[in-house]
Amino acid sequence: MKLITPLIALVISSAIASTAMARDQREYHQMVYDSGCKTCHDQGLKSFPSDTACLQCHDMSDLAKQTARKGHDAKQNPHDSMHYGQEAPCMECHGEHTKKQAICMDCHNFDYPKFN
Amino acid sequence: MQTRRSFLKFGASAATVGALAPLTAHAQSNQVEWDESHEVVIVGSGFAGLAAAVEAAKLGAKDIVIFEKLGVYGGNSTLNAGQACFANTDLQKKLGIEDSAELMVQDQLKSGRGYASEELLRHSAELGPYIYQLTKDCGCVYRDHIINTGGTSATRSHQVIERSGAGFIRPMLKTARSYGVKTKIRHKFEHLITAKDGTVLGIQIRKGYHFSHEDSGKLINVKAEKGVLIATGGFGANVSFRQALDPNLGEEVGCTNARGATGDGLVAMLAEGAMPVHLSFIQSGPWASPDEGGFGYGAGFSLYNFPHSIAIDRNTGQRFMNETADRKTRADLEVQRRDKDGNPNPALLIAPKHEAKKDPSMENVLRYNVAWEFDSVEAIAKHFDLPLAALKQQINDWNQYVKQGEDPQFGKRMNMSTGIYLTAPFIVQRLWPKVHYCQGGIQINTKAEVIAAKNGLPIPRLYAAGEVSGGVHGVSRLGGCSTPECMAFGVTAARSMMKA
Incomplete structure (x- = not known):
C-alpha cells in the first residue's frame, strides 16, 4: 500500500500537468487554436513543432526590426543578437505551453520588458 | 577486454x-x-x-x-x-x-x-x-x-x-x-x-x-x-x-x-x-562574477582590468593574490574568501575608472549591476563593510609598486600596469569562480x-x-x-x- 499511494499521486499529478499543458496558451493565438493543433504541430501532436512552424505567420527580420536596440545595445537584440544573429529558433526562448526565458538570460541580466 | x-x-x-x-x-x-x-x-x-x-x-x-x-x-x-x-x-x-x-x-x-x-x-x-x-x-x-x-x-x-x-x-x-x-x-x-x-x-x-x-x-x-x-x-x-x-x-x-x-x-x-x-x-x-549567470559581462571586465587592479579580501581589506597568476592559483585563493560563519564572501576587484573606461566592458558591468562605481576609498569601505585603514594602506602600497615597477607583495608582472595608478573614482566588481x-x-x-x-x-x-x-x-x-x-x-x- 505504501508504494501504491505515491504511484497514484504521480498519475494524478501527471494528468493535471497534461491538461494544464493543453490549456496554457496565448490569447492572441486563439485563431491558431481554432484552426487546430496541427497548424503548429506539423510533425505530429506528440512532437515539438518544427522550427519553421512559427514562421508561417511570423517573420524573423520583421521581429528583429521590432526589437531593435540602439548603439551599443544593438547587439542585445534577441532576434538579431551578437551570438546568434537571426538564427536562434523561436522555441529556444519562447514556449507556447511552457514558461521559458530568453536564452540570453543564461548569462546576462538583460531586461526584456515585453518578453512572453 | x-x-x-x-x-x-x-x-x-x-x-x-x-x-x-x-x-x-x-x-x-x-x-x-x-x-x-x-x-x-x-x-x-x-x-x-x-x-x-x-x-x-x-x-x-x-x-x-x-x-x-x-x-x-x-x-x-x-x-x-x-x-x-x-x-x-x-x-x-x-x-x-x-x-x-x-x-x-x-x-x-x-x-x-x-x-x-x-x-x-x-x-x-x-x-x-x-x-x-x-x-x-x-x-x-x-x-x-x-x-x-x-x-x-x-x-x-x-x-x-x-x-x-x-x-x-x-x-x-x-x-x-x-x-x-x-x-x-x-x-x-x-x-x-x-x-x-x-x-x-x-x-x-x-x-x-x-x-x-x-x-x-x-x-x-x-x-x-x-x-x-x-x-x-x-x-x-x-x-x-x-x-x-x-x-x-x-x-x-x-x-x-x-x-x-x-x-x-x-x-x-x-x-x-x-x-x-x-x-x-x-x-x-x-574572473567570474556571482552577480550574473554564466560567463556574462563580468569576465570581460576583470580580464581587461586585472593587470592594473587589485583584488581585496573583505575581512582584511588587503590583497590576497597575484591578480594575474594562472587561473587555478587565483580560483583556489578566491574560494577561500569566507565570512566568520564560513559562507562565501566574494573578494572585490577594485579598478581605476580612468583605465577601465578605455574598454567597453565597463559600460556593460555598470549597467547590468555586475559592478558599481565609487568616488572614494571610504565609500567602498562603507558599502562593503571593509576595514578602511587597511584598505587605504593597501592602495597606497599598490601605487608605490606601480611606481617602482615591482610587486614585493605577490610578485605580479608590473610592466602591464606601468603608469596606471589606482585612483578614484573606482569601479568595483565581486569575484567568485565558476x-x-x-x-x-x-x-x-x-x-x-x-x-x-x-x-x-x-x-x-x-x-x-x-x-x-x-x-x-x-x-x-x-x-x-x-x-x-x-x-x-x-x-x-x-x-x-x-x-x-
Missing part, C-alpha cells in the same frame, strides 16, 4: 537501450541501415568543429556535415571573451612584442604543473600563426590591442572586436557554409557505430532533438566515409559528472558553459574504449586521432579536437589558450582525414 556485440539490424534495437547508457555497438557497414552518408562528419559547431570544416573544405572535401545538438550554433565557443593566444604574429611585431611558440609552450607547461603534453602544446602553438590567418581569412577582425592573460610571460592574447567568441564563430560559420558545408541544429550525437575491428563507420544521431527532452526527435544512422570528428566540448554543465570527478564542484558552484556542455561526446568515446586522461582537472574561472573548462578528456595524438585505452593505438577513423580531448593542458589551462588549440586540432583532424 571489451564485450563485443553485433547487431544484424540497427535502429530499433539500438534505440530502445536509451540515453542513459550510450551503448557500444558493432556491425559491418553493409549490415547497418544508413539514413545519410557524408564524406566528413563533424559533431559540434564550436571552434574545433568549424575550423575542421573550413580546413577540410579547403583541402577539397565535397560533402562535409556539422551536427549541432542545440538550437543555436557555436556551443560554448560563442560564450567567452573572444581571445586567442598566438605567438609570433604580425600584430605582436607591430606592437613591439617579442614572443615565440617555444615561450608559449614553456608558459603552458608551467601552468600544467608537470601534467601537460609538451608534444600537443607545441603542435598547437606552432600552428598558431596559421590559425590566426585562417580566422582573418574567414572575416574575423582583431582589435589592435593585445590582452595580457594570467600566467604568460609575453602579451599574446589576440582578441576579436566583438570581445566574444561570437566574433570567431559567426564569420567561421558563414565561411564554412560558403564552401557548401551542411550545418544542422537539433542533431544530438548518441553513439559511434563501429566495425568489429573498432574502425568507426559512422554515428547514430537524434534528429529533431530538443535540449533536455531526451526522447525528442528520431534516431538516424549517419555513415562517415572519411571519418568522424568529435568536437563536442567539455562537461562543465553536467553537475553529477563533474561532481563525481571533483566533489567540490556541486550544484552551488556556478558555471560559465553553454547548457549543452554535458560531455555526451566524451561518454560515447569512453564507451568505445577511448583513453580517458585527467578527467578530474576541472578549471574554474577566477566552473569554466575541463582540462581532461580523451587522449589524442598530434594527428588528432583518438587513442584506445587497451593498446595505446589510434582508433581508426575517429578524431577528436577541442575541450573533449584531454591531457593537452595538464592541471591548469592558461587563459586564451583553448581557442587556438581547439582550432589547431580541428584543422589537424581535417588534414588527417583528407590524407587518410
Whole structure:
C-alpha cells in the first residue's frame, strides 16, 4: 500500500500537468487554436513543432526590426543578437505551453520588458 | 577486454537501450541501415568543429556535415571573451612584442604543473600563426590591442572586436557554409557505430532533438566515409559528472558553459574504449562574477582590468593574490574568501575608472549591476563593510609598486600596469569562480586521432579536437589558450582525414 499511494499521486499529478499543458496558451493565438493543433504541430501532436512552424505567420527580420536596440545595445537584440544573429529558433526562448526565458538570460541580466 | 556485440539490424534495437547508457555497438557497414552518408562528419559547431570544416573544405572535401545538438550554433565557443593566444604574429611585431611558440609552450607547461603534453602544446602553438590567418581569412577582425592573460610571460592574447567568441564563430560559420558545408541544429550525437575491428563507420544521431527532452526527435544512422570528428566540448554543465570527478564542484558552484556542455561526446568515446586522461582537472574561472549567470559581462571586465587592479579580501581589506597568476592559483585563493560563519564572501576587484573606461566592458558591468562605481576609498569601505585603514594602506602600497615597477607583495608582472595608478573614482566588481573548462578528456595524438585505452593505438577513423580531448593542458589551462588549440586540432583532424 505504501508504494501504491505515491504511484497514484504521480498519475494524478501527471494528468493535471497534461491538461494544464493543453490549456496554457496565448490569447492572441486563439485563431491558431481554432484552426487546430496541427497548424503548429506539423510533425505530429506528440512532437515539438518544427522550427519553421512559427514562421508561417511570423517573420524573423520583421521581429528583429521590432526589437531593435540602439548603439551599443544593438547587439542585445534577441532576434538579431551578437551570438546568434537571426538564427536562434523561436522555441529556444519562447514556449507556447511552457514558461521559458530568453536564452540570453543564461548569462546576462538583460531586461526584456515585453518578453512572453 | 571489451564485450563485443553485433547487431544484424540497427535502429530499433539500438534505440530502445536509451540515453542513459550510450551503448557500444558493432556491425559491418553493409549490415547497418544508413539514413545519410557524408564524406566528413563533424559533431559540434564550436571552434574545433568549424575550423575542421573550413580546413577540410579547403583541402577539397565535397560533402562535409556539422551536427549541432542545440538550437543555436557555436556551443560554448560563442560564450567567452573572444581571445586567442598566438605567438609570433604580425600584430605582436607591430606592437613591439617579442614572443615565440617555444615561450608559449614553456608558459603552458608551467601552468600544467608537470601534467601537460609538451608534444600537443607545441603542435598547437606552432600552428598558431596559421590559425590566426585562417580566422582573418574567414572575416574575423582583431582589435589592435593585445590582452595580457594570467600566467604568460609575453602579451599574446589576440582578441576579436566583438570581445566574444561570437566574433570567431559567426564569420567561421558563414565561411564554412560558403564552401557548401551542411550545418544542422537539433542533431544530438548518441553513439559511434563501429566495425568489429573498432574502425568507426559512422554515428547514430537524434534528429529533431530538443535540449533536455531526451526522447525528442528520431534516431538516424549517419555513415562517415572519411571519418568522424568529435568536437563536442567539455562537461562543465553536467553537475553529477563533474561532481563525481571533483566533489567540490556541486550544484552551488556556478558555471560559465553553454547548457549543452554535458560531455555526451566524451561518454560515447569512453564507451568505445577511448583513453580517458585527467578527467578530474576541472578549471574554474577566477574572473567570474556571482552577480550574473554564466560567463556574462563580468569576465570581460576583470580580464581587461586585472593587470592594473587589485583584488581585496573583505575581512582584511588587503590583497590576497597575484591578480594575474594562472587561473587555478587565483580560483583556489578566491574560494577561500569566507565570512566568520564560513559562507562565501566574494573578494572585490577594485579598478581605476580612468583605465577601465578605455574598454567597453565597463559600460556593460555598470549597467547590468555586475559592478558599481565609487568616488572614494571610504565609500567602498562603507558599502562593503571593509576595514578602511587597511584598505587605504593597501592602495597606497599598490601605487608605490606601480611606481617602482615591482610587486614585493605577490610578485605580479608590473610592466602591464606601468603608469596606471589606482585612483578614484573606482569601479568595483565581486569575484567568485565558476566552473569554466575541463582540462581532461580523451587522449589524442598530434594527428588528432583518438587513442584506445587497451593498446595505446589510434582508433581508426575517429578524431577528436577541442575541450573533449584531454591531457593537452595538464592541471591548469592558461587563459586564451583553448581557442587556438581547439582550432589547431580541428584543422589537424581535417588534414588527417583528407590524407587518410
